Amino acid sequence: MIKDMHKEERPRERLIKYGVNSLSNEELISIIIRTGTKGESVKDLSKNILKLFENINDLKNLDINMLTKVKGVGKVKAIEIISSLELGRRVYLNTLEDKEKIKNGEDIYNLFKNIIKDNNQEHFYALYLDTKKNVLGIKHLFIGTVNMSTVHPREIFKYAYLYSASYIVCVHNHPTGDVTPSDIDISLTNNLIDIGNIQKIPILDHLIIGNNNYFSFYEKNII
Numbered sequence: 001m002i003k004d005m006h007k008e009e010r011p012r013e014r015l016i017k018y019g020v021n022s023l024s025n026e027e028l029i030s031i032i033i034r035t036g037t038k039g040e041s042v043k044d045l046s047k048n049i050l051k052l053f054e055n056i057n058d059l060k061n062l063d064i065n066m067l068t069k070v071k072g073v074g075k076v077k078a079i080e081i082i083s084s085l086e087l088g089r090r091v092y093l094n095t096l097e098d099k100e101k102i103k104n105g106e107d108i109y110n111l112f113k114n115i116i117k118d119n120n121q122e123h124f125y126a127l128y129l130d131t132k133k134n135v136l137g138i139k140h141l142f143i144g145t146v147n148m149s150t151v152h153p154r155e156i157f158k159y160a161y162l163y164s165a166s167y168i169v170c171v172h173n174h175p176t177g178d179v180t181p182s183d184i185d186i187s188l189t190n191n192l193i194d195i196g197n198i199q200k201i202p203i204l205d206h207l208i209i210g211n212n213n214y215f216s217f218y219e220k221n222i223i
Contacts, residue, residue, distance in 0.1 A: 025056055032084050033077045040072035049073065049081070060085060061120055089115065101133045105216030108169055108207050116173045116209050124172040126156050128165035129204065136163040151188060153195050160201045167204040168196060177211035181222075189217055 011027040023031075029046040036042040048070045053059060062085065067078035102108060108127065116123055124142040129135060139159050144150050160168055170192065174180075181189075189206045196203040205218035217223045 025050060029081070032080055033073075034080075037072040045070065045072050045077075060089065060115070102127070102129060102135065102169065102204075103133070105205060105207055105214060105219050108171060108205065108216075109209060109214040112171050112207070112209060113212075113214075116171065119173055120175050122172055122175060124151055124170070126159060127169035127171060128160055128163040129167040129169065130164075131166045133167065133204075136165055153192060156192065157195065157199055157201065160199075165201060167202055168192075169204050170206040171209065172207075173209045179208045179210040179213055179215035181208055181215060181217070186222070189222065193223060 011023060011030050014027070015023055015031065020028075026043065026046045029049055030042045033042060033045060036045055040048075049067065050056075052062070052066060052070070062082065064075065064078045064082060067073050067081060068075060111127075112125065116125070121143055123140065126139050126141055127135065128137045128139070137159065141155050142151050156168065156170070159165075170189070185206075185208065189203070192206070193203045203223060205216055205223060207217075208215040
């Protein structure tokens with residue numbers, strides 16, 4: 001039990017004394033959920049949550065239903081964990097905006113590979129660039145199958161105007177890992193290219209990210 005530990009070895013006290021980087025994944029989760037239950041200590045709950053996945057990166061796929069299946073984890077604790085993960089994701093996205101200019105598809109892939117490649121749903125992002133191809137902003141716009149009914153061009157171009165962007169790069173993942181573009185991917189990209197040309201905000205590239213690789217419409221001369 002946490003309360004049975006020497007005070008200086010408790011997660012919160014260790015964080016204060018040694019810094020957040022000194023804590024294990026289990027200890028970080030313990031701090032987030034704060035307390036255990038009558039039958040499960042906070043340490044046990046944290047261990048059981050981590051057992052849901054083989055890799056810590058897979059925590060981003062957690063949802064409330066999955067978490068509440070863990071004995072002792074109710075909706076409140078599940079919401080606390082999901083909120084913490086989402087905050088971390090947003091901080092990471094904002095950090096990406098401080099990167100150097102985009103030179104090629106590999107630069108784009110390196111920006112997104114850690115947040116998009118292993119998702120079990122398709123996620124669609126838009127990357128907004130200035131005239132020198134420096135990143136102005138990144139928006140996570142859609143979740144679900146990428147098609148014309150779910151990906152609305154007006155949302156993509158709305159943020160282009162808000163950022164006063166000169167170029168747009170679209171990025172989405174294929175949960176199967178296969179980065180081969182579907183007919184829908186190609187049709188959507190062509191439609192966005194046409195709109196971009198009309199709006200004078202060109203689509204610079206569209207990347208599909210899979211298992212440790214990517215497909216660039218620009219590099220394949222489709223754009």
